[in-house]
Amino acid sequence: MDFELTSEHREIQTLAREFAASEIAPFASEWDRDRRFPAEVFSKLADLGLMGVCVPEEFDGAGCDFLSYVLVLEELSRADAGVGVTLAVHTSACTLPLLMFGTTAQIAQYVPPLARGEALGAFALTEAGAGSDAGAIVSHGTESATGWHLAGTKQWITNGSFADTFIVFARTETGVEGPRGISAFILDASQVAVTREEHKLGLNSSSTVDLVFDTDVLADRLLGERGRGFGVAMATLDGGRIGIGAQAVGIAQAALDAACAYAKERRAFGKAIGEFQAIQQKLATMATEIEAARLLVYRAAMLKEHGKPHTVAGAQAKLFASEVARRQTSEAIQVLGGYGYTKEAPVERYFRDAKVTEIYEGTSEIQRLVIARSLLGELGRPS
Numbered sequence: 544m545d546f547e548l549t550s551e552h553r554e555i556q557t558l559a560r561e562f563a564a565s566e567i568a569p570f571a572s573e574w575d576r577d578r579r580f581p582a583e584v585f586s587k588l589a590d591l592g593l594m595g596v597c598v599p600e601e602f603d604g605a606g607c608d609f610l611s612y613v614l615v616l617e618e619l620s621r622a623d624a625g626v627g628v629t630l631a632v633h634t635s636a637c638t639l640p641l642l643m644f645g646t647t648a649q650i651a652q653y654v655p656p657l658a659r660g661e662a663l664g665a666f667a668l669t670e671a672g673a674g675s676d677a678g679a680i681v682s683h684g685t686e687s688a689t690g691w692h693l694a695g696t697k698q699w700i701t702n703g704s705f706a707d708t709f710i711v712f713a714r715t716e717t718g719v720e721g722p723r724g725i726s727a728f729i730l731d732a733s734q735v736a737v738t739r740e741e742h743k744l745g746l747n748s749s750s751t752v753d754l755v756f757d758t759d760v761l762a763d764r765l766l767g768e769r770g771r772g773f774g775v776a777m778a779t780l781d782g783g784r785i786g787i788g789a790q791a792v793g794i795a796q797a798a799l800d801a802a803c804a805y806a807k808e809r810r811a812f813g814k815a816i817g818e819f820q821a822i823q824q825k826l827a828t829m830a831t832e833i834e835a836a837r838l839l840v841y842r843a844a845m846l847k848e849h850g851k852p853h854t855v856a857g858a859q860a861k862l863f864a865s866e867v868a869r870r871q872t873s874e875a876i877q878v879l880g881g882y883g884y885t886k887e888a889p890v891e892r893y894f895r896d897a898k899v900t901e902i903y904e905g906t907s908e909i910q911r912l913v914i915a916r917s918l919l920g921e922l923g924r925p926s
């Protein structure tokens with residue numbers, strides 16, 4: 544067992560950290576306040592090869608491994624979690640499932656522009672009546688002479704206003720309810736319409752929208768096997784959750800950095816507050832929980848990279864890291880006192896951004912169900 548990052552991993556971590564420090568962190572509060580999607584950041588990330596960091600070189604990616612991608616997400620999210628989720632959805636919820644389930648022709652057409660960052664990806668599963676219960680979607684696909692007619696609405700789709708390529712899920716098999724009978728399709732931006740931009744608690748530099756579609760697609764837009772789309776969605780989320788764990792670790796680390804800096808400079812009762820053991824105890828707990836979360840995330844990433852089962856490891860990593868992020872961003876506000884509660888300090892943004900990591904790509908309750916099922920087998924499955 545080797546807990547050291549390789550020199551290649553450290554190199555990409557440093558690249559992402561330096562980019563985030565100069566191109567993201569100084570502007571993150573402004574983007575949050577103005578609810579602005581910083582499109583220019585993604586062009587610069589593309590120049591660095593980071594929009595396709597774990598995509599093989601033959602498809603115009605950087606050819607790095609999944610842990611490298613996780614390291615990049617952690618560093619970007621440390622500066623701005625909205626930038627982090629934009630890259631996470633683009634990569635692990637759009638580019639990677641195309642690579643995993645696409646035909647040779649689909650991969651050749653869609654993956655290189657995504658990996659070069661010339662196109663942005665999105666993943667559209669959730670609907671008004673189907674979130675955790677994703678098998679309840681009612682968007683539907685009807686077979687036509689040339690392919691499919693797809694119609695439906697989707698809710699809370701990250702990157703929706705800016706994406707070029709969408710993976711969209713629709714029910715295609717009649718008489719089959721629940722998770723069976725769903726298929727995955729590849730749609731272009733011209734085939735979906737944005738009906739509403741969501742106003743969120745945090746993550747304000749990311750785009751989250753409702754979509755509607757009512758369009759004909761050729762048969763070659765079916766991704767994976769007909770009626771097996773739920774499997775595409777679940778495999779996608781298995782990997783995606785590791786990325787959300789990395790996002791949570793990045794946010795929590797930013798909160799710890801801010802709390803440590805403040806503990807050294809803020810004085811009360813004639814001392815730096817960092818001299819009080821109550822503050823030291825908080826910082827020590829924060830650092831320990833964040834490190835534990837980081838190790839769970841890196842372990843899950845390595846299992847995925849080596850083609851080993853990673854459903855439970857990914858669920859554990861996301862569950863723990865997201866709860867650490869929520870808890871420890873709150874503790875960071877406590878260390879900063881009244882200042883931490885104001886918009887002058889970044890920790891209130893970290894606190895707002897952290898919360899969503901307990902919700903999307905499967906809530907904490909759903910992660911616990913995934914983990915419990917692995918412990919209890921059939922007993923843990925819904926009846």
Ligand SMILES: Cc1cc2nc3c(=O)[nH]c(=O)nc-3n(C[C@H](O)[C@H](O)[C@H](O)COP(=O)(O)OP(=O)(O)OC[C@H]3O[C@@H](n4cnc5c(N)ncnc54)[C@H](O)[C@@H]3O)c2cc1C
Nearest residue numbers: 666667668669674675676699700701902903904905906908
């Ligand atoms: C900012 C943001 C971005 C998002 N981006 C995307 C995206 O790009 N693409 C996409 O498809 N979706 C996206 N989503 C949707 C997200 O994945 C869902 O919000 C999430 O899966 C939860 O679904 P829900 O909100 O409908 O909650 P619900 O399913 O209604 O759950 C409500 C509560 O009930 C609990 N619950 C539900 N079922 C069970 C159960 N069986 N046992 C115990 N508790 C249960 C949940 O844990 C939760 O606490 C996004 C959401 C947000 C907020």
